Amino acid sequence: MRIGGRGPFGLVLRRCLAAVWLPTLLAALAGLVLQRAAPPQLADAAAATAAVSSPWLMLPLLVAAIGAAVTAVRFWPPFAAQRPGAETLRRLQRGPLAGNGATIAGALTAQLALTSLVLGALAGSFGAPAARAHVEPRPAREGLLLPGTAPLTFTAADGPVCRTLLLRPHAGLPDGPITATRLEVRADGELLTTAPLACVEDRQLLRFDFAPRSVHELTITATAGTVPLWLPRGAVVLVGDAERPWPLNAALVALIGLVPTFAALALALLGGRVAALPTVTTVVVAILFVSIAGELGPLPAAVRALLRGQWLPASPVFPASIPSLLVGSLAMILSMSWPAGSRR
Amino acid sequence: MTAAISARQLAVTFAGRGRAAPVRALAPLDLEVTRGRIVGVLGPNGSGKTTLLRVLAGLQRPVAGSVEVLGGAATARAVQRRVGYQPEGPLPIGVLSAPEYLAYVGAELGLPDAEADARAHRLLTRLDLLGAGRRWIGTFSTGMQKRTALAAALLGDPELLLLDEPTSGLDPFGSELVMQILRERKAAGCAVLMASHHLLEVEALCDEVLVLQGGVLRARGTLDELLATGDRALVLRGLDDRALQELAAAARARGGEVVGIEAKHRHLFALFRRLAGAEAAGHRGDRDGAGA
Known part of the structure; x- marks a missing residue:
């Protein structure tokens, strides 16, 4: 019998793919149906276009992340050091990470494969424009x-x-009556558009296209109106103008989606030195739920x-994913420097 | 002959939880196991058998004393790869098939894939596990799990085997098979240290026995040294009670003591084997009949 992927990386990758592909597919289909059934309500649909997303694309990403992480934790006994078999594996494994790094990499690779496919297949259906x-x-x-x-x-x-x-x-708020402030925009001294640009609401989106050109300096002038405007960074x-390959963009989002999973698994590895499997599993699920559904991690911003x-x-x-990355790395370093198996 | 295990004043103490006093798992112990011998470790639960095996497997650091395994430190990777260790309890990764699990163990032992697969196939055949196919080892019976664990311990062709209850949960055939394999390993020069509660198996298999109690070594020696009574038995067949009484009287007249006269019966294993053999023959007959 030919057996491929004999190490922890290959084993966990295969196991995660086998266990998570179907739930991810079902979640993706559910997300698609829900997005169609409950589209976002837009005040100005023309201006917003694809800038608006419904939350449903996050559903398969959440399922893939939690599924891969939980599968890895349950598969690999050293995630809960007191679990039967954990010390047998520690004795067998080589290297400073004792197979734990390979295990985490296997789970992350499975998640990357699944979420890249989901994002690649669904981004268009959810209205994502070409990447620029x-x-x-x-x-x-x-x-x-x-x-x-x-x-x-x-x-x-x-x-x-x-x-x-x-x-x-x-x-x-203006001192007197509210009248929309009209704007004029020039690029390197030339008027960019003759279309009227008027703003009266806070954070109102003004969007216009112009003939492709190089822009070094933008000058924005208020020509009429009473509403004071402020244009902070962003x-x-x-x-x-250049269109970028959107599959690559989708893959990059999937890559960013690995950061919370890495942090959750690294923390699980650290916590698992003293905690039992149910506790470790709960912590992993909670971290991923808060990070993805609760928008504390970088993935929701990347999807947007x-x-x-x-x-x-x-x-x-x-750059927004750096804090999660640092937390995960720190947890990995601490778990490496904390010798396991010293207690019976 | 060089020693496979050499321990001097080896002691293990576990820190007590909270304010509890430390627990002495092993009192200072000297131990020497030479190659080509099977040594049994006996003792009640909590006597320190598993702790001793874990120290020798490099999983537990002693608080005192020194230990050398195959001429090196028990915790050294190079040494651990030459030591087959079968812990008690379930196998670590339940969602792999037996060939997958052995392939994983082989990879971690640094065996080339083809070599690992060939060895795994031989061991699975020998241990009657090929029929399990791609079933997950987590779904195996206790006996199958034990045999898979033994296969994993044997995969690296170790020079020392550390076995924790290798036959518990096995049926008599499984136990017999394991004992036969251990005898073969012994003949090949492998040293075996096995903890067991199965006294009859230890008696049948081991050259030497250690008896631990409360972490203290209570007795050690060869079976002859520990069990010899000086009594000798004469097994007779075909005499009635009267003839036996006459023989007993003659023995007393010669200064001997007749300890007892009792009917000798076969070992239960013989009955088990005979019944199982008859059942297998019956099945063969059924199949032959169906085929005809």
Whole structure:
């Protein structure tokens, strides 16, 4: 009999795929049906387009993450050091991580495979546009924008070739009657659009396309109206012209989705030195639920970026995953330096 | 002959939980096991048998004394790979088939895949586990799990076997098979240290016995040293009671003591084997009849 993947990595990968593919598929189908049955209610559907996502795409991602993590924990006895067989495996295993690193890598690879497929297959159905780089030009100064005040200037260092501008200003209360503030936007001195741009609500999205061009400097001027506007960092976004491969973007989201699972499994490994299997399993599920469904981890932001057509490498999503990564790494280091099996 | 195990004043104490006093698991103990011998470790539950095996397997650090296994430290990876260890309890990964589990063990022992598969096939055949096919070992009976664990312990062709209750939960045939395999390993020069509650098996198999109680070594020695009474038995067949009484009187007249006259019966294993053999023959007959 030919047996492939003999080490913990191959064993856990196979076991996770075998145990989790069906629940993930069912969750993906359920998510699709629910998204169709309960679409998000939009005040301005034309402006929002794909920037709006319903929560249902998170469902298969949550199922895949929890399924892979729990399968790994139940499969590999050293996740609960007092479990029968744990010390037998510790004795067999080589290396400083004693097979635990390979086990975690196996679970993460299974999750990556499943979630890449889910995201690749479903992102289009959920309305994700083509992926493009989103660039946040830096404001030269911060200030309120009102007719008569100095224009606000934003610079994009590399002068990327762009085709769309997104504005989402913060709005304040005027002294007098409320009249929408009209804006004029110039790129390197040239008017970007002649279409009317008026803002009256706080964080109202203003979106317009223009002929693709390189943009080094944006100048925004208030020409009329009474609503004071403020454009902090992130309120002005240029969308690049070059279309990026969306399957790769989906795969990057799946990659970010591994971070909470890594942290949960590393913490489980650490906690498992003293805790029993049910406790460890509960902790893993709780961490992943809070991180994904509770939006404490980086995955929900990454999914939103995918559904908004943001090219992940140019977005701030990756830096946002660093804290979870650090927590997981610290837990791994502590579990390595805590000798197991010293107590009977 | 070089010693497979050499321990001097080996002692193990477990820290008490909370304010509880420390628990002495093994009082200072000297132990020497040479290659090509089977040594049984006997004692009631909690007597320190498993602790002794765990120390020798490199899983438990002693608080005092020294121990050498195959000429090295019990915790050294190179030594551990030459020692087959069969712990008590269930197998670690229940959702693998027996061939998958042995393939995993072989990989961790550093065996080439083809070599590991060939050895695994031989062991599974010998231990009558091939029929289990791709069934998960977690679904195996206790006896099948024990045999799988023994196969894993034997996979690396070890020079020392540490076995914790290797025959508990096995049927008589399984026990006999395990004992036969251990005798073969002994003949090949392997040292075996086995903890057991099965006194008859220890008596039939072991060259030497240690008896532990409360972590203290109470007795040690060969079976002859420990069990010899000086009595000798004469087994007779075909005499009636009167003739036996006459023989007993003659023995007394020669200065002997007649301890008792009792009917000798076969060992239960013989009956078990005869019944099982008859049943197997019956099944063969049924199949032959059906085929005709």
